[in-house]
Amino acid sequence: MSELLLAPLALLLLAGLALVSVVADRALLARAAGRRLALAELSPWPDVARLLVQRRRTTTAPDALLWRTGGAGLLVAAALMLAVVPIGDSVIADLPIGIVWFNAMDVLLWAFVWLVGWGAASATALVGGYRYLAQALAYELPLMFALTAPAVAAASLDVREVVAAQGDRWHVVEMPIAFAVFLLCVAAFSLWGPFRAPAGSDLAGGVLAETSGVDRLLLLAGRHALVVAGAAFAVPLFLGGGAGPLLPEWTWQLLKTLAVLLLLVVVRRRLPVLRPERFAEVGWVLLVPLTLLQVLVTSLIVLAEAP
Amino acid sequence: MGLTDRLARAAVRRPHVLLVPVPGQRPLRWAAEDALDELGWARAASPAEADVLLCCGDPGRDLAEHVEVAWEGMPGPRARAVAATTDEVEPALRAAVRELADVRDQRQDARTRTAARLSAADRGDAAAEPHAEPHDEHAMSPDEPARSPDDAAEMDHDGMDMADAEMAGMDHSMHMDMGMDLPGGLVMADRVEDRDGLRLEGLNLSLGPLLPGWPAGLRLDVLLSGDVITRADVVRLDPRPDPPAPPALLALDALAVLLEATGWSEGALRARRARAAAGSGPATDDLLRRLRRARLLRWSLRGLPAPGGGDLVDHLDRLVAAVRDEPGLPAADDAQLAVDVVGLDLGTAALVVAAHAPLQPALARV
Numbered sequence: 016m017s018e019l020l021l022a023p024l025a026l027l028l029l030a031g032l033a034l035v036s037v038v039a040d041r042a043l044l045a046r047a048a049g050r051r052l053a054l055a056e057l058s059p060w061p062d063v064a065r066l067l068v069q070r071r072r073t074t075t076a077p078d079a080l081l082w083r084t085g086g087a088g089l090l091v092a093a094a095l096m097l098a099v100v101p102i103g104d105s106v107i108a109d110l111p112i113g114i115v116w117f118n119a120m121d122v123l124l125w126a127f128v129w130l131v132g133w134g135a136a137s138a139t140a141l142v143g144g145y146r147y148l149a150q151a152l153a154y155e156l157p158l159m160f161a162l163t164a165p166a167v168a169a170a171s172l173d174v175r176e177v178v179a180a181q182g183d184r185w186h187v188v189e190m191p192i193a194f195a196v197f198l199l200c201v202a203a204f205s206l207w208g209p210f211r212a213p214a215g216s217d218l219a220g221g222v223l224a225e226t227s228g229v230d231r232l233l234l235l236a237g238r239h240a241l242v243v244a245g246a247a248f249a250v251p252l253f254l255g256g257g258a259g260p261l262l263p264e265w266t267w268q269l270l271k272t273l274a275v276l277l278l279l280v281v282v283r284r285r286l287p288v289l290r291p292e293r294f295a296e297v298g299w300v301l302l303v304p305l306t307l308l309q310v311l312v313t314s315l316i317v318l319a320e321a322p
Numbered sequence: 323m324g325l326t327d328r329l330a331r332a333a334v335r336r337p338h339v340l341l342v343p344v345p346g347q348r349p350l351r352w353a354a355e356d357a358l359d360e361l362g363w364a365r366a367a368s369p370a371e372a373d374v375l376l377c378c379g380d381p382g383r384d385l386a387e388h389v390e391v392a393w394e395g396m397p398g399p400r401a402r403a404v405a406a407t408t409d410e411v412e413p414a415l416r417a418a419v420r421e422l423a424d425v426r427d428q429r430q431d432a433r434t435r436t437a438a439r440l441s442a443a444d445r446g447d448a449a450a451e452p453h454a455e456p457h458d459e460h461a462m463s464p465d466e467p468a469r470s471p472d473d474a475a476e477m478d479h480d481g482m483d484m485a486d487a488e489m490a491g492m493d494h495s496m497h498m499d500m501g502m503d504l505p506g507g508l509v510m511a512d513r514v515e516d517r518d519g520l521r522l523e524g525l526n527l528s529l530g531p532l533l534p535g536w537p538a539g540l541r542l543d544v545l546l547s548g549d550v551i552t553r554a555d556v557v558r559l560d561p562r563p564d565p566p567a568p569p570a571l572l573a574l575d576a577l578a579v580l581l582e583a584t585g586w587s588e589g590a591l592r593a594r595r596a597r598a599a600a601g602s603g604p605a606t607d608d609l610l611r612r613l614r615r616a617r618l619l620r621w622s623l624r625g626l627p628a629p630g631g632g633d634l635v636d637h638l639d640r641l642v643a644a645v646r647d648e649p650g651l652p653a654a655d656d657a658q659l660a661v662d663v664v665g666l667d668l669g670t671a672a673l674v675v676a677a678h679a680p681l682q683p684a685l686a687r688v
Binding site for chain 2: 067
């Protein structure tokens with residue numbers, strides 16, 4: 016496919032899948048509240064319209080440049096993450112180190128989310144920003160090791176080669192822990208579900224506390240975009256890319272992305288919010304050894320199967 | 323029909339409501355929460371997010387000051403509603419939505435706000451702004467120099483909203499004269515020792531009465547060292563006793579507040595529905611069953627102090643027992659609360675307050 020078409024198509028897919036995740040989320044919400052599932056209920060348009068119509072606001076002596084940069088940064092990071100995901104046969108950025116690129120983009124989020132919290136010059140926003148850093152310190156190492164496992168199995172950091180190496184046996188079968196930890200970390204870096212303490216309502220919205228109007232819309236859209244980008248990346252890494260019988264590759268890839276996305280949406284409201292200090296315990300004491308063990312097992316499998 | 327009108331009508335279909343619970347008006351708060359659940363409207367976590375400000379009853383003098391600050395912190399379009407009886411809640415909400423959709427009125431409101439501030443700024447008159455001495459924590463609003471009123475004529479997102487200037491919580495007892503001109507007239511924070519002996523910035527913060535799920539009229543004035551509370555004072559604004567209610571319903575209400583504070587909004591919703599169903603029936607059984615199986619919830623509540631001793635897991639069990647009409651619900655104790663939150667960070671403190679507060683001294687049954 017022409018490289019020129021690929022970037023807009025990718026962004027379109029990002030938007031479309033984000034929309035699907037929002038609609039699915041609203042459907043679950045409506046069902047839990049006992050309301051009927053009508054179009055008026057499921058449509059996210061009223062929420063978007065509300066934010067478009069709302070005026071922006073600011074605080075005493077904010078750091079406006081950093082604040083707004085952080086706010087827009089979430090969407091940018093999500094789009095950049097998507098750049099290394101193969102779409103059909105082609106990929107926007109054919110990097111030999113695609114997995115490292117993804118990791119670098121999610122590390123950028125540390126800066127962006129913290130800047131949103133710090134730039135607002137508000138106590139609650141700042142505490143939200145620091146909560147995000149505490150959470151990030153807990154999930155970053157497990158995420159890195161979870162990303163290492165498929166790379167070891169494929170002997171390459173290039174995403175397309177990881178897909179190719181999954182020929183008959185998908186990575187999720189070989190390394191389920193890495194898959195589970197990866198999904199957990201996708202939720203964590205998107206401030207999703209049990210990891211939304213940095214934007215928690217106990218802190219008047221945390222990093223979202225002082226934002227309104229378009230700034231808020233950018234942040235909320237960024238969160239959804241990040242979940243989509245994470246789900247999209249999980250497919251080539253763990254679920255065999257576009258492999259599958261009968262249907263063309265791009266259909267399978269889309270279906271698998273949708274499945275992972277819906278899984279994340281279902282988890283979103285079911286679990287209580289994890290306090291960052293409790294999660295730090297889990298991250299370091301449980302997840303780091305588990306993922307290291309996973310990488311060890313994967314390496315042993317690679318050695319055992321080496322010709 | 324213009325694009326603006328169409329957008330405005332879509333925008334008011336699901337407004338976010340900032341609920342102001344008033345001490346002594348617990349049935350009104352329940353009615354308002356049930357109405358919001360029914361309509362499917364979200365509860366705003368901060369004035370920045372809110373479109374509608376709903377007062378559950380007539381706030382007393384101290385609480386009214388906070389409400390004014392919150393009102394000023396709401397960006398337009400905004401609407402205000404007061405419900406004096408449980409029947410008035412839904413009509414008040416609908417009237418507020420009509421007010422929101424009125425584009426001309428909202429533009430007028432925006433123009434008036436900015437004009438008032440500009441004239442106050444011109445006169446150099448800081449007293450023109452509603453200065454609430456106990457200000458709640460999310461009233462950090464800007465104080466920007468003169469902007470043309472034409473900017474405010476647009477209801478769209480171009481105009482920067484200048485909600486009222488309210489000094490950040492830092493200025494209470496930090497009168498360190500640095501001789502330095504900090505932006506916005508803020509002062510440097512002083513250093514205080516925290517629990518590990520580090521000298522971190524001390525910040526006086528008022529965790530205000532309008533935080534979501536916070537009990538009516540409760541304000542927690544804390545001294546933060548870093549983000550750990552080193553000193554706390556519990557202040558009850560305009561305290562008034564609530565009308566009595568069956569303990570099962572009070573326990574369900576306490577459960578709803580606690581579950582909302584832990585972030586399990588689905589559980590909180592079920593608790594509120596069980597409460598609306600008068601505390602018996604399938605909704606209640608469903609809730610209790612889910613609570614029994616909620617292992618992650620129990621893990622996250624371990625180790626936090628609860629009213630009546632023990633930790634929050636025990637408190638959860640006591641509330642579940644109270645829903646089944648078994649006695650043993652502890653009484654609330656503000657002095658104990660002030661002691662319990664010391665040494666906790668803001669998030670855990672919010673959980674502890676959520677557990678302490680809906681209980682009233684009248685509830686104690688032994």
